[in-house]
Amino acid sequence: MAFQCQRDCYMKEFVTSVVSCCPAELKQEVNGKKETLKGFNVLLQDTILFPEGGGQPDDHGLIGEVPVLRVTRQGPDAVHFVTSPVEERQEVRVTVDWERRFDHMQQHSGQHLITALADAMFGYKTTSWDLGRHRSTIELDTPSVKAAQLQELEEAVNEKIRAGIPVNVQLLDLSDPAVEKVRSRGLPDDHAGPIRIIDMEGIDANMCCGTHVTNLSHLQVIKLLGTEKGKKNKTNLIFLTGNRVLKYAEKSYSTERSLVSLLKTGPDEHVEAVEKIQKSVKMLQKVEGVQLLSEAAALSFYPTYQNAFPEKEGDNEFMNIIANEINTEETLVFLTVGEEKGAGLFLLAGPSGQVTKLGPRILELLQGKGAGKSGRFQGKANSLARREEVEAFLRQHCEHHSSEEE
Structure with a gap:
C-alpha cells in the first residue's frame, strides 16, 4: 500500500487511529556504543511518517505528544517505535519533523535528477547512493569523472531546476506494461501493493518508495562538491541540494571570517598565508x-x-x-x-x-x-x-x- 506520506509528501500533520501498541526493543548506536532501548512498536491506520527505504532514512515526529524514534516497514505496515505507550483504538494526531522531511525530499529528488542526467549525458549508471546527514553521495559506475564533465553536469541539473519541471507520482499495477519501461534496481522481496513511479516530466521515470518534491524548482539549487575514488573502479559523486547548500555557504562564510581575523589577510590570500605558516612550523621543527x-x-x-x-x-x-x-x-x-x-x-x-x-x-x-x-x-x-x-x-x-x- 501507499502511505499518506507517499500520497502527499507535503502534509505536516495527520489524524489517524492506533491499531496496536506492543512492547518492543530498539537496538541503536550512541557515541560509538551499542545499546538497547526498551519501548513499544505502534501500528497506525495510516501514517505521514515515512519508513526508511529506497536509500532514504526514516522520518522523525510525534504521535500525540510521544516522540517517534524510528519508523520501519514490515511488509505492508509502517512500524513506529516509541518509548511511551499509546492507547489502542484511539484517534491521534501525527506530526512530522518537517525540517528533516523536506531535507530528505530535496536530497532524494536531487539524486534522481543527477542520476538521470549523468546517464543521459555521459552513460554513467548509478549503482547506489547514500543520503548522509550533511552531504549525499551517488556511486557512479565509472572509474573517474573529468572536471569538465562535473561542471557540465552541474550546469545541466540547475538548468532543469530553473525550468520548474513538474514531478508526478504514479501508482501502477505490477502487471501494467508501462512498468517495464521504468528505470528500477528491483523491488524488495516483501513488496506488496501497486508500483510507485516518480516521474520527472521529460527527464526520468523511476520506481521509488521515497518522498519527493512536486516540482524541481523546490530543489532550489544543486552543488556538486566533487568526486572521490569508490570501490571496484567506481566513482563517488558528492552533492548538496537546496537548504544544505545555504547551510554550507553560511558555514563557509563563518569559517572565512574567522580565518580573516586569525591570519590578518583577505580570503584570497588565505592559502598563501597558511602555506607560509606551514613552512615556518617545518623550519622550527628542524x-x-x-x-x-x-x-x-x-x-x-x-x-x-x-x-x-x-x-x-x-x-x-x-x-x-x-x-x-x-x-x-x-x-x-x-x-x-x-x-x-x-x-x-x-x-x-x-x-x-x-x-x-x-x-x-x-x-x-x-x-x-x-x-x-x-x-x-x-x-x-x-x-x-x-x-x-x-x-x-x-x-x-x-x-x-x-x-x-x-
Whole structure:
C-alpha cells in the first residue's frame, strides 16, 4: 500500500487511529556504543511518517505528544517505535519533523535528477547512493569523472531546476506494461501493493518508495562538491541540494571570517598565508635541537668549530636561525643545506676577523658565489661534495689558532 506520506509528501500533520501498541526493543548506536532501548512498536491506520527505504532514512515526529524514534516497514505496515505507550483504538494526531522531511525530499529528488542526467549525458549508471546527514553521495559506475564533465553536469541539473519541471507520482499495477519501461534496481522481496513511479516530466521515470518534491524548482539549487575514488573502479559523486547548500555557504562564510581575523589577510590570500605558516612550523621543527648545540658550544674553549650536518631542505633563513641561537662571537659555525653531493647553500658565522679571512677560501672549495659582512659569510655552493674538505680546512684553522693562543 501507499502511505499518506507517499500520497502527499507535503502534509505536516495527520489524524489517524492506533491499531496496536506492543512492547518492543530498539537496538541503536550512541557515541560509538551499542545499546538497547526498551519501548513499544505502534501500528497506525495510516501514517505521514515515512519508513526508511529506497536509500532514504526514516522520518522523525510525534504521535500525540510521544516522540517517534524510528519508523520501519514490515511488509505492508509502517512500524513506529516509541518509548511511551499509546492507547489502542484511539484517534491521534501525527506530526512530522518537517525540517528533516523536506531535507530528505530535496536530497532524494536531487539524486534522481543527477542520476538521470549523468546517464543521459555521459552513460554513467548509478549503482547506489547514500543520503548522509550533511552531504549525499551517488556511486557512479565509472572509474573517474573529468572536471569538465562535473561542471557540465552541474550546469545541466540547475538548468532543469530553473525550468520548474513538474514531478508526478504514479501508482501502477505490477502487471501494467508501462512498468517495464521504468528505470528500477528491483523491488524488495516483501513488496506488496501497486508500483510507485516518480516521474520527472521529460527527464526520468523511476520506481521509488521515497518522498519527493512536486516540482524541481523546490530543489532550489544543486552543488556538486566533487568526486572521490569508490570501490571496484567506481566513482563517488558528492552533492548538496537546496537548504544544505545555504547551510554550507553560511558555514563557509563563518569559517572565512574567522580565518580573516586569525591570519590578518583577505580570503584570497588565505592559502598563501597558511602555506607560509606551514613552512615556518617545518623550519622550527628542524631547529628545535639547536638549543642543545648552543649549550654544547658554550662549554667549548675558544676558538671552537661547530659543524651542523647537511640538511636537504632549508634556506638562508633556516641557517641564520641556527646561527642566531649560538654565540658566534666566540664560536665558529659552518652550516649547509641541500643535497649531500649536489648544489646548495652555505653559511660561515663567527668572529668577524676569522670569517673575513676564511670565507673566500670556503667559497673557492665549494665552487660557489657569495659575500660576507659583520661576522657572516654566506652564498650558493655548486658542489657540496667538497664539504669534507671545508671541514678539514676549518679544523686545521681552529687547531692552529688554539696553539697560538696557548
